[in-house]
Amino acid sequence: RELTLFEIVPLLPALQVHTSHECDVFTYLDLYHAIIGTSLYVKLLLYTRANLTCGQELSHHNLSAQPQFNLTKPTTFVVHGYRPTGAPPNWLNNIIEQLLARGDMNVLVVDWNRGAANINYLKVVTYSRDTADNLTAFIRNMQENGASLSSIHMIGLSLGAHITGFVGAKFNGKIGRITAVDPAGPQFNGKPPEDRLDPTDAQFVDVVHTDMDAFGFRKPLGHIDFYANGGADQPGCPLTILSGSGYFKCDHQRSVLLYLGSLNRTCNIRAFPCTSYTDFLDGLCMDCDQFKPAGCPVFGYDIIEWKDSLVPLQQTKAFFTTNKQTPYCKTSYWVDIVTWNHDTRWGYITIKLHNGSEVTEATINHKASSFKKYSETRLLAQFEKDLQKVHKISIKFSRVNAFKPKYKLRVLRIRLTHLERKDRSVFRHIFFPLKLLSKARSGLVGRNV
CATH class of the missing domain: 2.60.60.20 (PLAT/LH2 domain)
Structure with a gap:
């Protein structure tokens, strides 16, 4: 039967309650936005075990406005890199889920897609400094409300890796940990430490390299730098431009897949400290006596367990090889x-x-x-x-x-x-x-x- 107006009106309050709990999502843009260019806007999306799949945008100034943001818990920032097509990263939901499976923490996705989506890479590089300034102000606010810098872990991917370094430098290296996932090379290779990520930017800095001959950074940047398959060409990735876009991005993106594998423990990849990839392949670097009783370092999320051994060494290069696809460990x-x-x-x-x-x-x-x-x-x-x-x-x-x-x-x-x-x-x-x-x-x- 048809409802009368009197019967419809009482349904409206329930509808309003539902819309007030909508999830905030990562900014979706497309190639059109990248072509015309975007201005920087930084959005912080909070995920916790209580809202694993439903992000909540945080106020940069009023932290108490979001009661699920608990400053007594560790906080992990996830900072993406250059987005030339404007599309959200396809690994985003996976890394959020895996981090929260590892620990009860705040996961903050730093959405700076408005700024990162621009075919003019040089302009995006300038926005990386502004993004770092924005995050620095937010973390200072966290400090003022009782958060500890030591409990902060920043995971930066590609250009995002240098953003985390800029933030860490503002706090004189007191942030607990920075993880750099194939940090960007263009516009950063050859630059002095103050213009890129370096080991002094956090109490512990771990780095993985998978595309150092193209989009990635070649030289060591952390307390330990992992060079997967030597740090350049990755198994299973296209070898010629005839393969299309995969030729350009496969090696660079492999770093994310390897890191996700370490998070979900699909693989336990042992790495071997060595001066060069050739020496590693020759079997000249299999002795890890300096890391007893833990043994050779394990790549990825759990490398923090080797922190006390690695930090005094200042900078360590470590190598490992992988399979073409998951599980990557050999x-x-x-x-x-x-x-x-x-x-x-x-x-x-x-x-x-x-x-x-x-x-x-x-x-x-x-x-x-x-x-x-x-x-x-x-x-x-x-x-x-x-x-x-x-x-x-x-x-x-x-x-x-x-x-x-x-x-x-x-x-x-x-x-x-x-x-x-x-x-x-x-x-x-x-x-x-x-x-x-x-x-x-x-x-x-x-x-x-």
């Missing part, structure tokens, strides 16, 4: 091989570990390895996944020059030792004359254990 082994060829053999090794239908592979081909008679050659092998039991090993030996005559690589002994569990060797002192015939396309040999 498993490291020492491979010790003794051969009995009369002449020295040069080549590359691919090893497969088998456990029934499960197989994992490691290819050691960053440079040719030499195998001398009765001399042990030690190699670092990084497998795609960790097999709890190994029933068979397959080895493929590839010559350096495929056009030279065929020859055999005679293996007297091979031993694989898990670097995470050094008490567990896959093959411990197993002696057998194993011939690896080097053909034009290499030889393949399997051996049951």
Whole structure:
């Protein structure tokens, strides 16, 4: 039946109550806004365990206006970077959810999309300073209302990483922690510390690099700088411009995916302090005695547990390799091989570990390895996944020059030792004359254990 006007009116107050609890959302813009340019406006969106999926915009001046903002709890700021298309970051909801799963805290998303959305990158760089000034004033207000600087963690992505550094410098490095996720390189490479992020900007600064040859920063910026796959080209990312936009952004965005993996503990990625990526691949940096009993640093959110060891070292570079897709973590082994060829053999090794239908592979081909008679050659092998039991090993030996005559690589002994569990060797002192015939396309040999 039709409702009369008298019957409709009493429904209106209930509707008004509902609209008063609407969620505040990240500013959505598009390419049109980026082309015409946007003026800076900084919006702070609060998320807590009580409003996990419903952001609430905070007043910059009246902190008590939002009762869910509890200054006695830790506060994590998430600061995005350059947004050339104006679209919200696709990782935003994920990082909010994962942070709040880790701890009872305030998560503040710094929405400066009005400003970051601009095809003129140089203009956006100038806005980064203004954004930092805005955040500095807000944090001072937090201080005045009882918040501790030590309880603040700022996570800055790309250009946002330098914004966190500018804020930290204003507080003389007293902010608890800054995490820089592939900090931006253009307009910051070669700049002095006061014009970029540096280790003095917080009590602890951790950094990950994934695109240092393009959009990312090359040199160390923190107390520890992680260089994933050397810090440049990432596995699985397009290698040519024919792949479209992914060619430009895949390496840069991989840093976010790796950090999210550390947050949700999809991977426990051990990194190895080293002077260069080549030395790391050569297995020259596997000793982490200075970090006993914790061992080699774990990349990502939990690196804070190594703070007391890393800060006195001032700046540490650490390296690790990853898979092409999640789970990104690899498993490291020492491979010790003794051969009995009369002449020295040069080549590359691919090893497969088998456990029934499960197989994992490691290819050691960053440079040719030499195998001398009765001399042990030690190699670092990084497998795609960790097999709890190994029933068979397959080895493929590839010559350096495929056009030279065929020859055999005679293996007297091979031993694989898990670097995470050094008490567990896959093959411990197993002696057998194993011939690896080097053909034009290499030889393949399997051996049951």
